[in-house]
Structures are given as C-alpha cells and as structure tokens.
Amino acid sequence: METNQILEKFNQGSIRALGRAITIVENREKDSDYLLNELNKNTGKAHIIGFTGSPGAGKSSLIDSLVAYLRKNDIKVGIIAVDPSSPFTGGAILGDRIRMIQHSTDKGVFIRSMANRGRTGGLGIATKDAIKVLDAFGFDVIIIETVGAGQTEIDIVKTADTVAVVLNPEAGDDIQAFKAGIMEIADIFVINKADLPGAGRTRISIETSVHESKAKDDNWLTPVIMTSSFKTQGIDELWNKVREHYNHLNTSGELERRRFKNLNSEIIAILENKLKNYLELKLKENESLNIIQKAGEKQITSRIAADEIFKRL
Amino acid sequence: METNQILEKFNQGSIRALGRAITIVENREKDSDYLLNELNKNTGKAHIIGFTGSPGAGKSSLIDSLVAYLRKNDIKVGIIAVDPSSPFTGGAILGDRIRMIQHSTDKGVFIRSMANRGRTGGLGIATKDAIKVLDAFGFDVIIIETVGAGQTEIDIVKTADTVAVVLNPEAGDDIQAFKAGIMEIADIFVINKADLPGAGRTRISIETSVHESKAKDDNWLTPVIMTSSFKTQGIDELWNKVREHYNHLNTSGELERRRFKNLNSEIIAILENKLKNYLELKLKENESLNIIQKAGEKQITSRIAADEIFKRL
Numbered sequence: 186m187e188t189n190q191i192l193e194k195f196n197q198g199s200i201r202a203l204g205r206a207i208t209i210v211e212n213r214e215k216d217s218d219y220l221l222n223e224l225n226k227n228t229g230k231a232h233i234i235g236f237t238g239s240p241g242a243g244k245s246s247l248i249d250s251l252v253a254y255l256r257k258n259d260i261k262v263g264i265i266a267v268d269p270s271s272p273f274t275g276g277a278i279l280g281d282r283i284r285m286i287q288h289s290t291d292k293g294v295f296i297r298s299m300a301n302r303g304r305t306g307g308l309g310i311a312t313k314d315a316i317k318v319l320d321a322f323g324f325d326v327i328i329i330e331t332v333g334a335g336q337t338e339i340d341i342v343k344t345a346d347t348v349a350v351v352l353n354p355e356a357g358d359d360i361q362a363f364k365a366g367i368m369e370i371a372d373i374f375v376i377n378k379a380d381l382p383g384a385g386r387t388r389i390s391i392e393t394s395v396h397e398s399k400a401k402d403d404n405w406l407t408p409v410i411m412t413s414s415f416k417t418q419g420i421d422e423l424w425n426k427v428r429e430h431y432n433h434l435n436t437s438g439e440l441e442r443r444r445f446k447n448l449n450s451e452i453i454a455i456l457e458n459k460l461k462n463y464l465e466l467k468l469k470e471n472e473s474l475n476i477i478q479k480a481g482e483k484q485i486t487s488r489i490a491a492d493e494i495f496k497r498l
Numbered sequence: 499m500e501t502n503q504i505l506e507k508f509n510q511g512s513i514r515a516l517g518r519a520i521t522i523v524e525n526r527e528k529d530s531d532y533l534l535n536e537l538n539k540n541t542g543k544a545h546i547i548g549f550t551g552s553p554g555a556g557k558s559s560l561i562d563s564l565v566a567y568l569r570k571n572d573i574k575v576g577i578i579a580v581d582p583s584s585p586f587t588g589g590a591i592l593g594d595r596i597r598m599i600q601h602s603t604d605k606g607v608f609i610r611s612m613a614n615r616g617r618t619g620g621l622g623i624a625t626k627d628a629i630k631v632l633d634a635f636g637f638d639v640i641i642i643e644t645v646g647a648g649q650t651e652i653d654i655v656k657t658a659d660t661v662a663v664v665l666n667p668e669a670g671d672d673i674q675a676f677k678a679g680i681m682e683i684a685d686i687f688v689i690n691k692a693d694l695p696g697a698g699r700t701r702i703s704i705e706t707s708v709h710e711s712k713a714k715d716d717n718w719l720t721p722v723i724m725t726s727s728f729k730t731q732g733i734d735e736l737w738n739k740v741r742e743h744y745n746h747l748n749t750s751g752e753l754e755r756r757r758f759k760n761l762n763s764e765i766i767a768i769l770e771n772k773l774k775n776y777l778e779l780k781l782k783e784n785e786s787l788n789i790i791q792k793a794g795e796k797q798i799t800s801r802i803a804a805d806e807i808f809k810r811l
Contacts, residue, residue, distance in 0.1 A: 221801060
C-alpha cells in the first residue's frame, strides 16, 4: 500500500492502516516524516498515561483491568509497551500480552510492543512518534507501559501527562531504594496486589515519603491508591484519580507547560541523535583516525584528542 | 596545594596527593586536563578488573576477600565503586565500604566511590579519568565495582580488561533474565555464596549458557568459579583465572585491541558530551526558540524543527 492510501484508510479508522503507520514511523521508513507531518495537526488530544514500576508489580494485569473498565465506558485506548533493556523482550511482553487477548477483537483497543532491538536512534524518540500516530488516530487515552524500571524506561514514561507508579506490598525494603529514582516522577502511586499482607504499611510508608519529599507539582498532592487486578478492586478509584489529575493539569496550565517541556526534550533527543550520526561519519575520516592513533600511542590524552576532533567538526 | 606540588607528592607516592588528584579530574577542576596530560605516559600498566552483578550478590565482600588475598601477595590495589543510579549512593556505598576498613591503614589499597550526583558530563568519562590516575600512581590492579547492574553500570564495567560477573545460587529464575544483558560482557562468571543450596545447579545452568552463546572472545572459554567470601573459599582460584585471562589477553593481542576500542569509545563519549553542551547553548538562542515555538503550535513537526536547528548549527 502506498503511504497516501495508508493515510486515507487511517483517516477512515482502519486498524490495519494504523498498525502500518506505526511501523513506518517506528522503523523510520522513507515516508516517515511525511506521515508524521500529515498527522501532526491531529495530535495533542489524547490523555497520555504512563505506568511504571518494578518488575513483577503486576503492571500488565492492572492495565488489563483498567482497559476493561475503560471499554465498558466506551473510552478508546491505545497501549504501547516498552522494554528497552532485554533482548528477550519479544517473549516477555508476549507473555504479558496474552492476558490482553480478551481485548483483541475490540476495535477500541490497540496494543503495540516496542523494544530496542535493531533500532537506530533512540527508543524514546520512536515511542513518542508511535504515541503521535495513536493520538492522531483518535484514541481518547494512550497508555505507555514500561516493563521494568531502568533509567531509559523512566525517561520514557515521565513524558506522559500523568505518571502512575505501581508498587507491591511485598516490595518491602526494596521500596526505599526504588522510591529514590521515581518519587519525583509519580503523579499517582498505585499499591497493586493490595490484598497481600503489608499493603497498609506500604501505603503509610509511601504517604509519609510523599509528604516529606519535594512535590513534583506544588498544587497536586500525589495520591496513593490500593488496587488488586485479581479482584479488579480499586480500578474505578484509579481511573477517577487519573482523570482528576488530568483536569488539574488542564485548569492549572501545567499540561501545556509539561507538553512544551517534553517537546523541548524530544527535539533535543532528535538533535543529539543527528549529531551522533554526523560524528560517526567524521570519526571514520583519516584526519580523525590519525588523532585517535596519537592518543593510542599516548602522545596526547583522550581529552586532547577529542578537542582536536571537535575543532575540525 | 598547587597542582605542580600535588604532582610532585603524587610521584613520591603520597596517598593524600592521589586523593586530591582524583578529585581534580572527577570534578573537572581547571587543572584537570593538565594533570591528565602529565600522568598520561605512566598509564596503561595496571590490570583493570571489572566486577558487576545483581544487587545483593555479595560483590563488596568478595572484593574485600580478594583484596586481602592480593595484599598478602604484596599486590597493590586501587578500587573504584560506581553507583550511577541512586541519589542515596553515599549511604549505600558507605555501608559496603565499612567492611573494607580492614584495609584502610594499608597504603597498598585505595578505595574511591563515584556517583552521578551533581556531575556534568558522563559518569563513564569521570570513572575512566579516575582509573588513569590510579594507573599512573602505580597500582598493579585496579578494580571497578558497579553497584547494581543497570545499563550505565554495564557500559562502565565492560571497559575493564577482565570482567567478572557475580551471581548467586538463590538468584534462581532471575538468572535467566540477568544473563541476557551480561552474557556478552563476562570473561569470568563467579557464583558467590557457593555454600548455599542450588549452587551446583546454577553452575551447570551458566556453563550451558556459555557453551550455547556466541563467545565474546573466540579463544577464551568463560570459566565459572565458585566462591564464598564468608569462608574466603575459591578466592585463589578466582585470582588465578583473572591472571590467566590477563595473560591470554596479552599473548593473543586482544588486550591491545580492547584498549584501542575502549579509547575510541572514550573519545566518542567526550565528543558527545561536548556536542551536547554546544547544543544546549545553541538552543537558548532566539532562532532556535522560535523554531521550537512553531513545533509547539504544531505548524511543524518536532522532526522538522530538529532539522531546521541542525542546519543552523
């Protein structure tokens, strides 16, 4: 199918065209920029929600329950599951995604996995492009799920409008360490598997930390919600809080601020990627190779070598 | 103390001057490049050994036992403990380091912690600079210990001459996932806490993976060693394997290849950092701000905005 045909079908609501469009932008196929340009004016309408948390926290099941809840209310949901770290991703995500098959014949739900394998350029950029495509397609809500909680994943998820951090009661001592990197990105804390022992204690521990920490947003007190995706307990409360947060973002002007900040980061990431490619080309030239050789022979330090190459860029 | 005085004392073997010199390069103080240049010709002699592994694998105790063993054999050891991820680093590493106090009055051992806090530029670059200072000081062996096993930590540790990956018998199911990212960086696997149940099974599982995976170095079969830092069991075998690997690197020419490859990566990292700083300045200029503004208003895509800015660089 040609790109214009894909666009036409895309605008008519074809799920197949949607999938194809994401592939085009994800793989940076030749019409990728054209496509993004065509879709650009239709973006910015969806509420983008990020879910992160330690492995095994039950994020996928929780999202599964949330999606079921949203579909009952006729809310259209696009989901992007991101796993940057593992080469085994395909399998791991597939395992999680099987639980989501209940939604797979529903045209109001679309699920896509993204991983790092074979990618040139950042996973973060590819994810943002995929979000734009889902947004332009007309999903009301876009969920970004990150499998694990590494730095790359946190960098990706924190660009969502609303970030939910999922924890477990059993996490115990780990929570302390875990909170370190994510306290500042959470808009909502979710204690999942809240039927397990220790849930109450975990809640108090997190609430205490919320009060003691510097707020991400001075006008929003990060709530702590108890859920159990097994019993679908707390899902309505989770959704209410997510919407409450979105309303807060809209009325306070914070949404615009966050999105502009994200746009900035996105443009910087694209530029850094471009510069990296340019650098790789430059480093293959004889002049650069000679300088590196000199550093190899310890005639100059690597700092000086870098300076010399930089001057020639 | 002036830098030349520091250098003089450094060359006389003053531990205090060593500590000061590392601080200068770590914080990129004004004489940092001068210092690195002066020390450059004395680097390249130490055997750099990286230790990585999942949190709780007992890396610090293991290194502690190894250092005690090396000191008995009058081998001088510099240690750099790296924790890029946690803002709580100071505390965490300090806890580990307390066990190392037994070496603290010994002039043949030097320990330094490095973290990300307040750092401009990469932790990887700072770590490499610190290694150079230790190398020039005359340590026979330099150990890089990474706390945790995130991508940044793996990137740092894999620049060592010899990389030891530390695992536990209890790791159980985690090993499968854990192996994914690190199979390709290990020169030696260490099953620590080998007195715990499951150690034999873990060994077989790893040995099988070693045989099934693509070798990092076709002429070196990654050995699996069982240690217990509690009983100091296996420490001599570990050291013998580490030295055997070093001899292999030397005789096969692999050492030179690896170090040249690392030098390349280091220069690229320094250049990327320079470009990033340059970019940040450029983005503050009105011309760039206008372009970003246009993207914010969806007149153009972020890709096009990045292109426009790139053209003006």
